[in-house]
Amino acid sequence: MFDSATRRELYEFTRGTEKFYYTSGDAEVELNDVVYEQITISRSEIKNSSDLEKDPLEITFARDSKFAQDCLRSALEENVYVKVIKFQHGQQSILWQGRVVSVKPSGASIVLKSETNFTKLGRAGARLKFQRTCCHDLYGNGCRLNKADWGVQTTIKSVTANAIELRDLSFDDNYFRLGMLQSAFGVSVGIESSAGNTVNIIRRLDSLADQITSDADLLAYQTAVLELDQTIATRDALDENDPNYEQDFADAQALVDQKQEAFNIASESVFFVVAYPGCMKSLTACDRFNNTDNHLGFAYMPEDNPSTTRNA
Known part of the structure; x- marks a missing residue:
């Protein structure tokens, strides 16, 4: 048990009905029947100023954090709220609270940028844009496709840098483009292109070399x-x-x-991975998923010349 005088910082994230609890300390913390998992997590300085737009908080996770990866893949289609709590001398106090507004990879980390709950009072509400391509995230709430229905389970035959050779794929070239490859241990990486049994991932993932079957x-x-x-x-x-x-x-x-x-x-010697197809977000791409009813793009918006349109 740690000394009660030791200051601990606790992080509580809420996404829909799910809650995630973490601590940046050197051991997990159990508090009111809630266990705060010890992970590699840090934050920027908390500032107080009259300009709310300049008071964001950046929370940094290790790149292999499943929670941070989920936020990165979902593009925050669902609101994610965060509380930063100080725990010391048996007392809790909220240091900062708000919501995550952007996620970006940075080297070996994933950074969640958050704004205070008050910032949104001074800005216009989010609006959908008129655009040719669909604005929904693939497999997200607006898209309504069940991700599990489209995953293709397979195994890795070889790994050469970013080129991953899989087995028994019988799909058109680039069927998996802009999709993702999920490793046997749940880590996902984006797919840049695919041809035959080979997918090219957007960044090197060294752990895949240990999952060759x-x-x-x-x-x-x-x-x-x-x-x-x-x-x-x-x-x-x-x-x-x-x-x-x-x-x-x-x-x-x-x-x-x-x-x-x-x-x-x-x-023990077989490692199953899952490849998920991607979507170019055009009307034609949605039709491939038989999902045009949920397409939210305007494929036939006119060009500069109003009499000309572009095919989807």
Whole structure:
């Protein structure tokens, strides 16, 4: 237990119905049945001035933070609110509170820029723009596509810098362009282009090299899955009215346990990743997802010459 005189800074983020609790200290903090996870997080100086527009707070996460990555991918389509709390001598006091207004990667970090709750009182409300391309974020609330329905699970065959060779992709070239590749450990990176079984990611992700699955390991895994399914089916097909049912079931269960153990061992050498297709946000691209009803772009806005339009 840390000394109560030690000052701890706690961070509470709220996104929709979800809450995330972090601390910048050297150990997690449990307070009122809430555990503040110890992570690498820091902030800029808190300033007090009469010019609210000049009082933002920048909160910096390590690039591998799942929460910060989620904010970066979602482009803040859903409001994210933040509280910075001082905890000392058993007392809590709010140092700063507001909402996140922008997210950007910066070297090995992801920076969340936030504004106070009072800043929005002095500015015009956010408005959608008239533009040719759709203003919704792919898989976001406005887009309404279920991300899980479009993910393609596969394995990595080789990694060469930013070029990732996957297996068994049968899609048109650039089907995954502007999409994302999610690693076996949940870290996502954007896809710049794709052709055949190869996707080119926007930045190098060294951890992918440790998630390569060899052909031999994949075959062993597939064999283990098949054998496990067969032994389970054999066990479940036993006749309960057979006088030898109990012994037969015990023998079958022992074989299932054996195949389950073989499956568990084979699974340790196989790393599944998920590739998600991207969207150019044109009407044609939305049609590929059968999602034109939710397209919020104006594909046929006139050019400088009002009699000319551009195809979507």
